[in-house]
Amino acid sequence: MTAQVYDAAVVGGGLVGSAIAWGLTRQGLAVALLDEGDVAFRASRGNFALVWVQGKGDGQPAYTRWTRFSAAEWPRLRDALGEATGIETELHQPGGVHLCFSDAEIEERLALLERLRQGAGNHGYEYRLIQGSELADMLPGIGPKVIGATWTPYDGHVNSLKLLHALHRAFVSAGGRYLPNARIAAATARPHDFRLGTPSGEILASRVVLAAGLGNRALAPLFGLAAPVVPNKGQVLVTERARQILPLPTTFIRQTGEGTIMLGDSKEDAGFDLSQSPDVMATIAARAVASFPWLADLNIVRAWSALRVMSADGFPIYEQSRTCPGAFVANCHSGVTLAAAHAFALAPMIAEGELDPMLAPFTAARFDVPAAA
């Protein structure tokens, strides 16, 4: 089998990889997108589909800015994908709220948002506490246990499965080559010269982008990179379809364009275990019913779990290999929110061969803390 030659090989066909791969084809590169197969963990198919800014970037203003930038570019992403594929990603960005159940929670939340506002400096960071009748008017049937909600104008949600579908379609229609079942079996890396052994044959490329989520952990060292990410399990419950009632998404409850209501946001460090557990599902349901008592009347029709791709500080990892320039790593747990930034900003940097200094805070070197003597 003769080797296939590309300008770039993107490893990982989820939201992060397909957004970057599509972005690279938009830069005129010949790109192969290598997708592992059905054994992959596929966080992209289990996520909660928020385009979310509120609360992100505590201690790292660069992450707040990157997230804000992507959320602001999302309408452009929707339009470009719609034009290229005819797929409507159902972006709805009316702002978002985080529900609070106690004075202490409100105080903590406001302190967080104030830190983020100060970190944002001249970029500004708008937020507001909403209570009482204003809250009742904003969120129909909000429960009496919710004593306040913090609101930011930047947030929204999409249909993330349609987003993934649209990115794949747009990538292929722009001339990209999608390779399914292309798990990397072997790799050799030299500066700007990469050979990837896959079941579909050998792939040669002058750039390689590791966007394999949790798989990056094992792949990165082959290219002189590091991707210390670990799984964090989230479970999601989905109700039957109901007429539109929730005008805006919250951090753990949102109504989809088709009318189902998704309940989520559990967090468990459970390794690579994808099982669902009744106690966590009950906790999710109880919090949802405390938020909106009318949810108790709805049937749950689906439930699943998925693994978030988490770094130790929760921020993304973006880096070019020093020993093998041309190799890049891209890891994050917000593949939906950051899809626009990945397609419109990160991909051009990779095509150019250099990451912008704005991404310097996201190298994996920040995790290299010498052990105490």
Next chain:
Amino acid sequence: MFRLRPEARATVRVSVDGREVALPEGASAAAAVLAAGLAAIRETPVSGAKRLPYCMMGVCFDCLAEIDGVPNRQACMVEVREGMTIRPQRGARAIETDAE
């Protein structure tokens, strides 16, 4: 299109969209919908397409109906009871927010 088997003892009377039908004990509400000869028991929430019971085993959700006042029930998973009222499910269910 659907008839009861000749040996069936149809003893349970239910109402399907205003039509009285009798079914054997243990039959499902979806069977009652088919026996009543309705053209559709629901209209889908997204496109408004008409649907009748299809898989009869709890998988396809095409038999969603309002049964005794509860919307969006899978009629194939509910046994008929004397006096049961089965009504079409038109689109997504409404939500009553003043429940509490």
